[in-house]
Amino acid sequence: MFNRDGHFGRKSLEKEFQAMRLIEHLTKVDKNTRNLFLPAHGRGTGLPKDIRNLLKQRPGLWDLPELSEIGGPLEEGGAIADSQKSIAKRVGARRAWYGVNGATGLLQSALLSITKPGQAVLLPRNVHRSLIEACALGDLKPVLYDLPFMVDRGHCLPPNRSWIEEVLNDLNPVKAEIAAAVLVHPTYQGYAEDIKPIISLLHEEGWPVLVDEAHGAHFSSGLSGELPDSGLKAGADLIVHSLHKSAGGLTQTAVLWLQGNRVDPSSLERSLSWLQTTSPSSLLLASCESALKELHSSKGKRNLLHRLEEAKELTRRLRKEGMPLLENQDPLRLIWHCLNQGINGYEADAWLIKNGLTAELPERGCLTFCLGLSKHKGLEKFIKKRWERISLCLAKYDDIPVFTPPPFAKVSVPEMNLGLAWRAKSQKISLSTAVDRISSDLICPYPPGIPVLVPGEKLDRKRIDWLSEQTHLWPNQTDQKISVVANESNLLKSE
Template identity: 50%
Template sequence: MKFYEFNIKRKSKIALHLPAHGRGPGLAPGLKWLLNCRPATWDLPELPAIGGPLESKGVVAYSQRIMAERWGADHCWYGVNGATSMLQVALMAMTSPGDRVLMPRNIHRSLINGCILARLKPILFNIPFDPYTGLWQLPDAENFEKILIKIGHIAAVVLIHPTYQGMAGNLTSLVEKSHQKGLTVLVDEAHGSYFAVVPDELPKSALASGADLVVGSLHKSAGGISQSAVLWLQHERVKASRVELALYWLQTSSPSAALLASGEAALNYLASEPGYRNLKRSMKLGHQLRTDLSCAGFPLVVNQDPLRLVLHTAGLGITGLEADSWLMAKGLIAELPEPGCLTFSLGLSPDKRLAKVMLPILENFQEQLLGLPLSPFMIPPFPDTIELELCADIAWCPKKEVISLEVATGRIATETLCPYPPGIPILYPGERIDAKRTLWLQQQHSLWPMQIPSMISVIVE
C-alpha cells in the first residue's frame, strides 16, 4: 500500500492522538470548507492580495493584526513550520549570541536546537519529578525565585505551560518573578493555546499571565492542521522587528497558503461563540470520561486539562509503552506512551459514546494484568542548575567518538538523547556525565530500549 493510500484508508476504532481535530471532526469550520475545495485551487504563492506573515499588506497581514487584537496581544504571526520553528524564532528574537538563557529541564528538543543555531548558553534548572508516574511536575515558585537570585546574569527565561500531559499551575507567579529581575519571558504553550478561551475552568493562558512571547501549536490545541502554529508578542521588551528578522531567517520563503489559512481558521473559531460552546462541550465530555474511568477503578494522573487523559499504567503493573502496544492492537490508539503512563488526547470534538467504547477495551486489558504496581522510578540525578558547555563548536565537533553508556562517566556528550514523543531530552550536547548520570542513563535505556540507544557520542579527550 502506498503512503498516501495508507493515510486515507487506515482506520482505527478509537483514535485518541494528535492532531486535535481527530481526523476531521474537530477541524475549524472555515478550514473544513477550504479542505473540501479542490486542493490545487488553494495551493497559492504570496500574491499581492494574499501577502504573507512578513508582508505589511494583503489578507494575511490584515488577519494577523485582527487576531492579535482579538486575543489580547500586540502582535501575531502565523507559522507554517510548526511550533518548533516558532520557538526558535522567539528564542532568537529575544537574545543575542553568547547570552545565557534559563530553561526548565523538561524543555522540548527544538529549544536546545535553537540555542545551537543562535549560539546561546542554556542553563537548565531542575524541576520536581514524580517517581511513581515517572512524570516531570510543575516548577516550584519559591525554588524558582531562589534560582533567579543565585544564577547570575541571564538574558531571558523560557517556561512551559502546560506540560504535554496537561499539567498547569500558577504561571503568572513565575512570569512576575522573572519580570522583577528585568528578564524577557518566552512560554512554550504548544499544548494549551485554548486556555485563554475558558478562563473560568482552566489556569490562565500564557498571554494573560504576562509572558512576552508565546508560541502555540494549532494542531495540538486548536482545530488546525499539522505544522500550523502561532507566535504572540506583547509588551516592549522585544521589538517586533527582531521577531520578523528571525522569521525571515528561519521560516520558509514559500509559506503554504493552506497552513496560513489553517492558523486563521483555528484561532478565529476558538474565539467565536460557536467555538466556545464546542470547547465547553468537549471539556464536559472529558470530565465525564475521567469520572467513568475513575469509578471503574482505573488510576489516572491528576492534571488540569480535561482533554488530556493520563492513565497511570505503572499503577496497574505495566509500562505505558507495553500498554500502548496492547491497546493499539485492539484499536485504541493513544498519543503518548511513557515508562509509567499513557496519555490520551481527546481532541476538540470527542465522541459522546467514547466511554462506552473505551471502557470494555480497558477492562479487558486490565483482566490480562496479574502483576503488582511497578516499583518507583529512579529520580533523575540532576543538580538544581547546570550550565551546558554548549555552542555550535561542540554540537558540530568533528573530534568525537561513539562509546557505550557503561563507560560514559566523565565524558562530554555531543548529541542529544531524546525519546520522541515527548521530545524531552534526557541528555544534552555539552553535558558532562558523572557516575550517577551513567547509572541513570543505563536505566533509561532499559525503559526506552527502542528510543534510547546503548551507545552515545562524546568528545574525544
C-alpha cells in the same frame, strides 16, 4: 538482484517505485478503532467548518503563492497581514504571526529574537528539543533548572513561584549572562501551574519571558475557571501556540504572540525570516486563521466548553469504575497511570493499538490520551472494555516499581559550549565507559521530545547509571552507546 554494474535491475526498481503507498496510509479508516492522538482535530472531525469547506473545493485550487492581495506572515499588506492584525486585536496582544513550521519554528525564532550570540538563557529541564536546537543555532548557553519529579509515574511537574525563587538563588555566577527566560505551560500531559507570579519574578530580573504554550492554545479561549490562564493573560512577552496540538489547525500550524514593550517586533521579524520558508503554504496559513477564529468566537468557545464538560464527565465515570486516571489541569488530556495497576505503558500501548485504541503518549508508567476537539460518542464503554481486558492480560508487577529521579543539579550549565560540542568530531562508545566524557549528542526520547542529555554536558557516574536505567525503561528509544566529543581537551582549550 544487482546487475553487473552493481545497480538494481529495472524490474526491481519498477516494483519498488510502484510499491510507494504513502497516500493510501493517509486515507485508511478503520471504523472499529479510536484515535486519541494529535492533531487535535481528530482526523478532520474537529476542524472548523470554513477549512472543511475549503478542502471540499477543487483540490489544489487554494494552493497559492504570496500574491500581492494575500501576502505572507512578514509582509506589511495583504490578507495575511490583516488577519494577523485582527486576531491580535481580538486576543488583546500587540502583534501575532502565523507559522507553518509548527511551534518548533516559532519558538526558535522567538528565542533568537531576544538573545545575542554568547548570552545565556534560563530553561526548565522539560524544555522541548526545539529550544535546545535554537541554543545551538544562536550560540546560546542553556542554563537548565531541575523540576519537581513524581516518582510514582516518572513525570516532572511545572515549578511554582517558590521553586523558581530557589532557582534564582542558585544562579550565580552565570546569572549576569542570562538574557531571557522560558517557561513550558502546560506540559505534554496537561500539568500546569499559575505562571503569573513566576513571570513577575522573572521580569523583576529584567528578562523577557517566552512561554512555550504548544499544548495550551485553548487556555487562551478565556473560558475562565475551566482552564488555567494562558501566558497571554499572565503577562508573558512572547507566547507560542501549536495550533494542531491544542486548537483546530492542520499539522504544522502555529502562532506567535507578542505583548508589551520588552521585545522589539523588528527583531522578531528578522529572526522569523531566518527560519521561515520563503514559500509558506497558503492552505496552512488559512488553517492558522481558521483555528484561531474558531477558538476566539462565541460558537468556538461554546464547542470547547462542551468538549471540556464531556471530558470531565468521561474522567469522572472512568475513575468511578476504578481506572486510575491522574489529576492534571487540562481535561482534554487523560493520563492513565497503568503502572499503578502493574502494567508497563509500552506494553499497554502495543496491546491497545492491536485492540483498536491508539494513545498519544506512551511512557513506562502512563499512557496519555488526547481527546482533542472531536466528539467521542461511546468512548467510555470503548475504553472501559479494553481497560478491563488489559488488566487481566498484562498486569505483572507485584510490587509497583517507582522511578528514580534524574540526577540533575538544581541548576546546571553544559561544561562545553553546546553548539561546539554538537558539531564536534565524535565517537560512539559504550555508556559504561563514558565517565567524565562530554556528550556530543542530544538524547531525547520522542515523544515527548524532552532531552535527558544535551550536547556539551559531562557524564558523571550518577548520570551514566541513571541513563543506563533509562535504556531499559525506554526500549528502542535510548541506546547503551553514546556519542561523545572525540578531541575534547583541544576544544575546551579553544573556548
